[in-house]
Amino acid sequence: MAGNSDINNIMRKFVTILLLPILAGSLVWLGCNQRIVRTKTSGYTLQGAVVKNLDDSTLFAGAIFNRVDSVLMAATVKIGTTALNYDNGVYVKNYDSLKALTAGTYYLKLQDSSRLNDSVQFAVPVDLAIVNIAPDTRIFTSATQEVRIDFLASAGSNGYAYGVVKADSAYQINGYSGFVISQVNSATIPPDAFRNTAGDLDTGWYYIYIYAYSGAPAPTSHMPTSFPPGLTANITRLNLNGFWGTVVISPRDSMHVTSLQ
Structure with missing residues (x-):
């Protein structure tokens, strides 16, 4: 001890x-x-x-x-x-x-x-997947207002979050994340997810994920991005x-x- x-x-x-x-x-x-x-x-x-x-x-x-x-x-x-x-x-x-x-x-x-x-x-929860992404060209420019993703529902979950990270920085506690607040199985990702701290576009390939969560998980480095804060203790x-x-x-x-x- x-x-x-x-x-x-x-x-x-x-x-x-x-x-x-x-x-x-x-x-x-x-x-x-x-x-x-x-x-x-x-x-x-x-x-x-x-x-x-x-x-x-x-x-x-x-x-x-x-x-x-x-x-x-x-x-x-x-x-x-x-x-x-x-x-x-x-x-x-x-x-x-x-x-x-x-x-x-x-x-x-x-x-x-x-x-x-x-x-x-x-x-x-039940397995889930992203089924649609917009823009469907998968190209984001300074003229792009937002990225929208649609996903399959996950029975047994208490909610959803999204994660965005540059392809070469996944699983390094990096990235941008937020809770899905819509009442349908879709999420809107703001342009800030693709910008650096100076507010400029951070060009390159990004990976996008949807997370289904139950309870109040304390996520780990086994996740590709950081997890959004805000859950309260469930025990x-x-x-x-x-x-x-x-x-x-x-x-x-x-x-x-x-x-x-």
Whole structure:
């Protein structure tokens, strides 16, 4: 069992993108940087996600599970009967096949010796895909007002987000993302997604994704772009609180940004 200094050392290795604040400072977890804060005093904290990536055919689960006074290096963390193994502060599992977690309901089981034996129910949404993109030429110029994408609905999801990133910068915690707020299965991506910090078009090829999420996932570097902030903690129990959920990532579409009219 580690002390407070060990906790701080591990937390610095996690990201600062975990979906809202859960600890008083920034956490760094697996390449994302979303801040989270504890919503109430509790004995245990959980932050994590299942990431089902249809674009690169990978399935990953990762969880930071700790007691407030110590890092848990020997806890039992399972999805069903499959154990997540402790690795440098995170309980992880890289599955061999997307079929290991098909759409449906699952339980994340958490056990800390005789102190805690609990579980968190969660859903894996149905697979989704982008079915239409405009402009259909897949060419974005300074005259383009927006990019619109239509996608298949994903049963079991609580909402959708989109991600946009330059092709050579995917999976590096880069990119532009936002929640889908329309009541239909479409998203409008603003021109800012294709501009640099100076406001100029950042030319080149971009990948575009749709994310279906359930619960309140704390996404990881296994996602091609950053995930938009704004979700609230979905675990607020007497002795356990935090963020847990699933993200299903669509196969990518693309857009070529050019300075030509």
